[in-house]
Amino acid sequence: FCQTLLHTVIPPELRFACLKLFQRLFNCFSSYCYYEITEIDGVNTNELYNAVQLYLSSSASSPTNPAAASSNRLSLTRGLNSSAITFGLSNNDRLSDIFNGVSVVWEHIVTPRQSQTFSWRPLPEEKRGFTLRINKRDKPLILESYLDFITEKANEIRRKNQDRLLYTNSRGGSLDSRGHPWESVPFKHPSTFDTLAMDPEKKAEIMSDLRDFADGQAFYKRTGRAWKRGYLLYGPPGTGKSSMIAAMANFLGYDIYDLELTEVNTNSELRKLLMKTSSKSIIVIEDIDCSINLTNRKKPNSVGRVGSSDGASDARPGPLGPGGPSDPENNGNTNTITLSGLLNFTDGLWSCCGSERIFVFTTNHIEKLDPALLRSGRMDMHVFMSFCSFEFIENIVKKLFGVRCQ
Ligand SMILES: Nc1ncnc2c1ncn2[C@@H]1O[C@H](COP(=O)(O)OP(=O)(O)OP(=O)(O)O)[C@@H](O)[C@H]1O
């Protein structure tokens, strides 16, 4: 109404100044303050917009939220790799929310984007954003904690909605179309701690350790330690080490990064891979003794993959055979991934970029590993996966066939 009035009564050259003046007056007398969270912040996607959208989707679909229950128009979306449907506010709709006893109102504003806007990348045709309305007196009480709460809640919803992913590093360190060094597929391994046959006490110990880790943010902060934990699974082939990793991921709901060390050429490539992992994930290096020479820490140039320096012949074949970069005969040696690089990867300064990550190494030959790799802080828990006793076989038979062994 006021804008129309301005347009008809006030000459065009004074309109803008009057509008500003009017807005200031309105702000002085209004008991609310407004925060705009636009979808695109300059040229970057605004993470907070996505977080608010997800958070409101849970409020919008909640039968206990009276404002949501009365809302008769909601948008529905299902993301890539997601099995869940998310609800959202329709264009220019409102939703009220209560946080710590304080009531706030969200409005979803959608306006057409001006076509002449110049941008380096194609922008959506519509300008979308949320407006948060808070009472001025409540602002200092809740604004920061409310936004933190929304971000946390959105991450939780994202994890719950999205099927977990199994990542692997791309061949030869190449990047995908989005410049990402990891390729992913949905992770649907059926192994759980329930299906895993092993000593019940050991199993309970591992489960409680994992639970403590996942709930241990405050502990790690208090003690000044990076929020990460290392597990070494060792034992003969076929004793359930890989199944244990899948069970851990299913138990915690984490993604898995299966790091193929033989595809990594340099320590800096290793660091970059680490930087591109997300929190709440398990970083796995299988058969660690076969991927890199783990006995010689001091001579980086002679340390290559197994088979290149000490001729550990029982190792699985390295990817780079004779003439490859890891071949000692090869003078143009570009293969500089070293044990020291791996040690820094797991417990160096770079290992704490990100948080809540679990490192799991598996090996058939623990005696081949450098003690530095085994020490607490890198590998906090050593789990020996042994051949099954009669009791465990009985357990497996019962699970498979539903009968008891006589
Ligand atoms: N303790 C166990 N409980 C349940 N299943 C098991 C167990 N150990 C092995 N298996 C089964 O045996 C097969 C091989 O197990 P898995 O791949 O986990 O062994 P591994 O220790 O990783 O072997 P490798 O050292 O050769 O990689 C899987 O199909 C798995 O289901």
Ligand SMILES: [Mg+2]
């Ligand atoms: Mg395995």
